[in-house]
Amino acid sequence: PEQVTLALRKWFDLRSSLEFRCFVREGGLIAVCQRDCSAKYDFLLEIQPLILETLKTFFSQEMQEKMAHLKSFVFDAYIRQSDWRVFLIDVNPYGGLTQPLLFQWPDFQDLSPDEPELRLVSEAASMRPGE
Numbered sequence: 001p002e003q004v005t006l007a008l009r010k011w012f013d014l015r016s017s018l019e020f021r022c023f024v025r026e027g028g029l030i031a032v033c034q035r036d037c038s039a040k041y042d043f044l045l046e047i048q049p050l051i052l053e054t055l056k057t058f059f060s061q062e063m064q065e066k067m068a069h070l071k072s073f074v075f076d077a078y079i080r081q082s083d084w085r086v087f088l089i090d091v092n093p094y095g096g097l098t099q100p101l102l103f104q105w106p107d108f109q110d111l112s113p114d115e116p117e118l119r120l121v122s123e124a125a126s127m128r129p130g131e
Contacts, residue, residue: 020032030113033118036121103119
């Protein structure tokens, strides 16, 4: 029989504008996008370099070594804007049923951890997952 696991987490309000999906392939962070694909947040466009650097630092200091056994995976993270602290929301399989959101899976073939790509919704009513 399948083993079922129930994961309970402490609830706290998240600003959906500051939730991000991060893609790791072969041990390196290659891409990041906002999780809320249905809204444009102008302030995110103004702080793109800070978002990417914050998530790269979190990955290298908090996740890369601990998750090395997985090689490729996707994680969702939240940035608390008051102090730029990053919280891990969850970890998902790379590919399969995990939605690439503002990317398509083939987009990742040419991306490198040397220059991870950040995608944000830049127009109102932009792309939705699966389109």
